[in-house]
Amino acid sequence: MATAFPDFSRLKPEGGKRSSKREQIVNVFLRQEGHLSADDLVDIIRREDQRISRATVYRTLQWMVDAGIARKVDFGEGRFRFEHSYRQPRHFHLICKNCHRSFEFLSSDIEALIEEVSGARAFTPSQSVVQIYGTCESCRTGRPASPTDSGHTDLVFARDALRIAIATERSGLEFYTRAAGLTKDARGRSVFERLAAEEGEHLGTLEKRYGELLAKDPQLESKPTFLFFKGAASGLFAEGAAKLREGVNDLQALLIGIKCERGSHKFFKRYGERFEDSEGKRIFLEFADEERAHLDLLISEYRALVERQNQRPAARVAVAKPRR
Ligand SMILES: [Zn+2]
Ligand SMILES: [Zn+2]
Numbered sequence: 148m149a150t151a152f153p154d155f156s157r158l159k160p161e162g163g164k165r166s167s168k169r170e171q172i173v174n175v176f177l178r179q180e181g182h183l184s185a186d187d188l189v190d191i192i193r194r195e196d197q198r199i200s201r202a203t204v205y206r207t208l209q210w211m212v213d214a215g216i217a218r219k220v221d222f223g224e225g226r227f228r229f230e231h232s233y234r235q236p237r238h239f240h241l242i243c244k245n246c247h248r249s250f251e252f253l254s255s256d257i258e259a260l261i262e263e264v265s266g267a268r269a270f271t272p273s274q275s276v277v278q279i280y281g282t283c284e285s286c287r288t289g290r291p292a293s294p295t296d297s298g299h300t301d302l303v304f305a306r307d308a309l310r311i312a313i314a315t316e317r318s319g320l321e322f323y324t325r326a327a328g329l330t331k332d333a334r335g336r337s338v339f340e341r342l343a344a345e346e347g348e349h350l351g352t353l354e355k356r357y358g359e360l361l362a363k364d365p366q367l368e369s370k371p372t373f374l375f376f377k378g379a380a381s382g383l384f385a386e387g388a389a390k391l392r393e394g395v396n397d398l399q400a401l402l403i404g405i406k407c408e409r410g411s412h413k414f415f416k417r418y419g420e421r422f423e424d425s426e427g428k429r430i431f432l433e434f435a436d437e438e439r440a441h442l443d444l445l446i447s448e449y450r451a452l453v454e455r456q457n458q459r460p461a462a463r464v465a466v467a468k469p470r471r
Contacts, residue, residue: 168199168203168207169203169207169210171192171195171196171199172188172192172199172203172204172207172208173207173211173216175188175191175192175195176188176208176211176216176217176229176231177216177231177233179191181230181248181249182220182222182228182229182230182249183228183229183230184226184227184228184229185204185205185208185226185227185229186226188204188208188229189201189204189205192204208229211229212229215232215233216231216232216233217229217230217231217232218230218231218232218235218237220240221276222240222242222247222249222278223242223278223280224247228249232423233423235423236253236304236421236422236423237253237421238251238252238253238373239251239252239253239254239257239276239277239278239279240252240277240278240279241278241279241281241283242278242279242280242281243281243282243283243286244280244281244282245282245283245286246283246285246286246292248283248292250283250371251373252372252373252374252375253373253374253375254374254375254376254377255374255375255376255377255378255379255414255418256375256376256377256378257277258275259378261275301425301426301427302360302363302364302367302426303367303370303373304373304374304422304425304426304427305360305425305426305427305430306357306360306361306367306368306370307372307373307374307376307427308374308426308427308428308430308431309353309356309357309360309430310357310374311374311376311379312353312415312430312431312434313350313353313354313357315379315383315384315411315415315434316346316349316350316353317350318383318384318385318388319342319346319383319384319407319411320343320346320347320350321384321385321388322384322387322388322391322403322404322407323339323340323342323343323346323404324339324343325388325391325392326339326343326391326400326403326404327339327340327343329391329394329395329400330397330400331396331397332397332452332455334448334451334452335397335400335401335448335452338444338445338448339400339404342404342441342444342445345441349437356430360426374427379414383407383410383411383414384407384411386407387403387404387406387407390403391403397452398449398452398453398456401445401448401449401452402449404445405442405445405446405449408438408441408442408445409442411438412435412438412439412442415431415432415434415435415438416431416432416435416439418431419431419432419434419435420432
C-alpha cells in the first residue's frame, strides 16, 4: 500500500533549513519499519549515498523528533532508537532481551489503570512508558520469525479499529434487540427497534469494510494484534445487555442504553482524537458520531417517556448532572 508522507514544509520547525540531504534522510527513514538506532540509519543511508555524513544523519534525526516525524524510544540498551511518529499512535513495547526485536501494542485497559492511579494521587501524567522485557516466540521456540511479526502498519491499525467497532456494534445490536423485547411502552419499544435496526445496518457496513481491508493484504488477518481494547471490545454494551436480564422497567432500560452509548461515544472519540491521521482514526471518529446520534435519541426518548409517565422532577436528576 502506498503511504502518504507528511508535508515537510508544514512540519518544518521554526528556523529549520530545508535541504535536499535532509529530505533524502527523512525519506529513507520513512521507508523503514520498526525501531532503528541512529547507527542503523547511518548504515542504510550510506549504502545509498556515501556523501552524507554521520553528523548530518544525527542532526536530521533530532530535527525529525522536533518536527514530530520521529519518536525517540529507550529500550535500556544504552542508546536510543527511533520510530515513526507520523500516523502512529503512541504505544507500548514488548522487547526481546535475546534478539533485541521489539513488538508494539496499545491497550486501553493499561491506560485506564494509569489514569486511575494518577487521578487517585492527584498527579497529572504527561507521558507513560510501558516496556515488557522477555523472550520472543521465535527465540523461545527456535522457529524463524515471520515477517508479519514486526512493526505495525496502517492496515493493522485499521483492522484492529474495525474489529473493535464491529464488536461494539454486535453487543449494541444484542442490547437493543433485548431491550425492544422487554419494553412495555409502545413508543419506547419502537425506539429500541429502530436502534437495533441501525446497529444491524452499521454492522453490515463495517463487516463489508473489514472484508475490503483484508482483500488488500492476504496476510493481514494473521498479523499480531496491535490494539488491545479488551474491556471495551466486549464490555461497552455487554454489561448493559446483562443488566436487562435482571428485569428492568422501560425507564431503566433507556437509562442503561444512555449509559452504554455515552461510554461508547466517549471511548471512540477519545481514541479517535488521539490517533494520528489514518484509516483507523477515521473509523473511530465516524463511529463516535454515530454513537452520539444514538445517545441524543435515547436522551430525548427518556425525557418524553418521563413526561408521559408524569415523573418529571425525579427523572431530570437522573439524566442531567444534579445541580447544587
Ligand atoms: Zn527474540
Ligand atoms: Zn514502537
